[in-house]
Amino acid sequence: MYKALRASLLTVYATIILLPCMIVITGAFKTDFEIYTKPLSLPAVWSFGNFRKLFVESNIATPFMNSVIVSAFSVFFTLLFASLAAYSISRLFTITGRILFLLFSLGLAIPGQVNIIPIFHLFVNLHLNNSLVGLVLVNIALTLPISIFILSAFFRDLPKEMFECAGMDGAGQFRIYRSIALPLSKPALGATAIFLFVICWNDLLYPLMLITETGKKTLPLVLIDYKGEYFASYSMQFAAILVASLPMVVMYLFMQRTFQAGLTAGAVKG
Amino acid sequence: MTSPARNSRNKKEKRILLWMALPAFAVYASLYLYPALSNLLYATQKWDGITKPEFTGLRNITYLLTQDDLFRKALGNNLRFMLVVVIFQTAFALLFATFLLKNSKTNIFLRIVFFFPTILSSVSVGIIWTFLYDPSYGSITAFLKAIGLGSHAPLWLGNESITLYSIALTQVWFHTGQMIVIYVAGLQQIPKELYEAAEVDGASRWQQFKGITWPMALPTTAVVVAYTTIQTFRAFDLIFAMTGGGPSYASEILVTQIYNTAFISQKFGYASAQSIVLVVLVLFITWLQRKTLRVNDGAK
Numbered sequence: 001m002y003k004a005l006r007a008s009l010l011t012v013y014a015t016i017i018l019l020p021c022m023i024v025i026t027g028a029f030k031t032d033f034e035i036y037t038k039p040l041s042l043p044a045v046w047s048f049g050n051f052r053k054l055f056v057e058s059n060i061a062t063p064f065m066n067s068v069i070v071s072a073f074s075v076f077f078t079l080l081f082a083s084l085a086a087y088s089i090s091r092l093f094t095i096t097g098r099i100l101f102l103l104f105s106l107g108l109a110i111p112g113q114v115n116i117i118p119i120f121h122l123f124v125n126l127h128l129n130n131s132l133v134g135l136v137l138v139n140i141a142l143t144l145p146i147s148i149f150i151l152s153a154f155f156r157d158l159p160k161e162m163f164e165c166a167g168m169d170g171a172g173q174f175r176i177y178r179s180i181a182l183p184l185s186k187p188a189l190g191a192t193a194i195f196l197f198v199i200c201w202n203d204l205l206y207p208l209m210l211i212t213e214t215g216k217k218t219l220p221l222v223l224i225d226y227k228g229e230y231f232a233s234y235s236m237q238f239a240a241i242l243v244a245s246l247p248m249v250v251m252y253l254f255m256q257r258t259f260q261a262g263l264t265a266g267a268v269k270g
Numbered sequence: 271m272t273s274p275a276r277n278s279r280n281k282k283e284k285r286i287l288l289w290m291a292l293p294a295f296a297v298y299a300s301l302y303l304y305p306a307l308s309n310l311l312y313a314t315q316k317w318d319g320i321t322k323p324e325f326t327g328l329r330n331i332t333y334l335l336t337q338d339d340l341f342r343k344a345l346g347n348n349l350r351f352m353l354v355v356v357i358f359q360t361a362f363a364l365l366f367a368t369f370l371l372k373n374s375k376t377n378i379f380l381r382i383v384f385f386f387p388t389i390l391s392s393v394s395v396g397i398i399w400t401f402l403y404d405p406s407y408g409s410i411t412a413f414l415k416a417i418g419l420g421s422h423a424p425l426w427l428g429n430e431s432i433t434l435y436s437i438a439l440t441q442v443w444f445h446t447g448q449m450i451v452i453y454v455a456g457l458q459q460i461p462k463e464l465y466e467a468a469e470v471d472g473a474s475r476w477q478q479f480k481g482i483t484w485p486m487a488l489p490t491t492a493v494v495v496a497y498t499t500i501q502t503f504r505a506f507d508l509i510f511a512m513t514g515g516g517p518s519y520a521s522e523i524l525v526t527q528i529y530n531t532a533f534i535s536q537k538f539g540y541a542s543a544q545s546i547v548l549v550v551l552v553l554f555i556t557w558l559q560r561k562t563l564r565v566n567d568g569a570k
Contacts, residue, residue: 002475006369013366014383016443020398021386023409036407085294088287100291107302111552113504113525114545117312117532118305121319141301144294173286202391204507205525209533220393224511227397234401241394248389256382260451263388 028239035234050239058229060243062215063222068247070132070218071200074139075193078147081140083189086151087177091163101152107145113205120209130213138206143196150195150265154188155181187261194255195262201248219244312542319538330543340519341527341544345551347434348523352502352555354438359498360491362446367453368483381454384447392444396511399440403427427513430520437505437512437521444508445501449494456490457483492563496556503552524548 019040027035028050030043054060089101119138120129128134158181166176182189204220211217217225223240230236252259313330317323334341366384370377387395402409403426411423426436460482468478506525509515515522515530522530524544532541 010366010369010380014380017383017386017447019409020402023401024398039409039412081294081297084290088291092284092287092291094284096288100295103295103303104298107298109553110302110306110549111500111504112302113506114528114549115302115305115309116529117538117542117545118308119301120532121538122301122305122308137297137301141297144298144302148294167283173283174290177290198389202393202507204391204393204510205529208510209529220391220507223391223393223397227400227511234404234407237397237401241397245390245394252386252389256385259389260381260385263385263448264452264455 024238024241027235028242030235032233032235050236054239063217063219067201067219070135071197073136074200075196078140078143078196079193082144082147083151086148086155087181090152090155104145104148112142116209123210129210130216134210139200147192150192154185158184190258191262191265194258195265309542312539313546315539317539318536330540334543343519344522344524344527351434351438351523352499355441355502356495356498359442359446359449360494363449363453367450367457370454371457384450387444388448392507393511395444396508400512403436428517430517433513433521437509452494453490456487460486488563495559499555
């Protein structure tokens with residue numbers, strides 16, 4: 001009884017997850033008529049026409065590269081700044097260290113989305129709207145608190161003796177950070193990197209607010225544009241979704257564990 | 271090493287440590303703390319973003335809390351959206367986590383499948399479900415027609431009374447897998463001996479769940495509920511991609527309304543006031559949840 005129930009519920013759930021994915025993947029290569037009439041069948045002819053149109057007419061390569069640039073720089077600098085700060089917080093046993101930690105924790109309590117109005121005006125004043133640098137800065141600021149939280153928890157769990165021995169040997173704090181703390185925390189850094197990458201790659205709100213120039217748009221923004229532009233053609237929208245999701249999907253296929261670790265680490269205090 | 275020498279070295283180390291925290295602190299203070307504080311100032315102003323802001327004190331907040339029907343509607347929507355998603359997402363995640371507890375090959379594979387939507391962007395998920403819900407061509411309608419219920423198919427995203435729940439269903443599809451993974455990690459910490467002892471006593475599966483799994487999993491449930499709650503308050507991307515808050519504000523939640531107030535209606539001061547209410551609300555709800563679930567935990 002239990003076994004049958006379990007098996008059937010698992011099958012139903014797997015179907016509910018996989019069917020929409022199959023419809024999108026096959027749909028990108030079909031005609032719209034085929035999507036409507038035979039959503040579940042394979043395309044009668046595998047057509048790459050939608051993709052050609054996306055790359056030639058809509059120039060999806062530009063937003064793709066913008067997303068790559070913004071995500072890569074955001075993740076790199078967030079990890080760098082967060083790991084330095086987290087190391088410092090976990091080694092500073094003074095009032096200053098406590099205050100720093102409390103200040104960063106404040107960022108966990110205030111949802112970043114409520115800052116959209118002041119950030120918008122600040123960035124317009126600094127001419128950082130319509131700029132990829134601006135997006136990178138926003139991403140760093142928004143994801144620093146949670147990254148510091150995850151990494152400092154990890155640093156605090158590392159055996160203290162290791163740091164003390166290195167200190168005795170005359171190694172300075174920066175060298176201990178670089179040659180002991182960082183190498184030991186590769187799994188935590190990897191999980192945090194994936195977590196940040198997914199956030200930056202998928203974010204809509206801040207680009208929507210800050211970017212209006214076509215040449216500076218990121219993928220989620222142009223997906224919204226295509227939804228209007230190609231509202232009559234789901235096959236085009238599906239093709240765009242495939243292009244926009246491909247890097248994540250490929251990475252997920254090779255690193256499911258890191259994804260699962262990273263995207264649940266944020267939950268500890270999301 | 272003599273004591274003064276060690277002292278001066280300690281001081282130097284501390285200074286280096288502070289320097290290491292500086293880049294993060296500089297970015298965070300200027301692009302997070304400062305905006306959060308200036309938000310308080312904006313909230314006391316009437317401002318269209320172009321002309322000089324006019325100081326109006328607490329008028330924004332009082333109007334918001336006492337007379338703004340649209341804001342009340344968005345607040346109500348947000349709370350309903352939260353309740354529905356939290357209840358179903360947590361229940362499904364717990365159920366499927368108990369199914370997938372053992373690290374067998376099939377279970378690990380199924381966890382990977384169920385987790386998959388989490389890596390997609392809200393915009394992609396929104397577009398996929400806009401298609402599924404499409405009244406003429408969508409797969410859900412097609413499915414209902416195939417089993418003879420076609421005439422009952424509602425306008426999933428066009429009918430004011432169900433739009434919000436249609437989006438809630440999408441959100442549950444989107445993030446249940448993530449919560450399953452959190453639950454599996456939590457449930458695997460429960461000592462196996464407890465279940466073995468219960469089995470010896472002849473406890474049924476349901477009794478084991480009620481007596482062992484549920485109370486032992488409460489801390490994990492607290493995490494899942496808190497995270498899901500935050501996600502429902504942040505669901506801007508998904509709602510923007512699916513309905514933009516419509517039809518006639520039926521799927522408007524607080525963040526989408528703040529966005530519209532600021533960037534469509536150009537009322538920046540008023541939008542800031544709304545966002546402050548949002549912060550207070552989120553803080554209050556997470557505090558309430560933590561308190562409730564901790565009390566339960568202690569009373570078990």
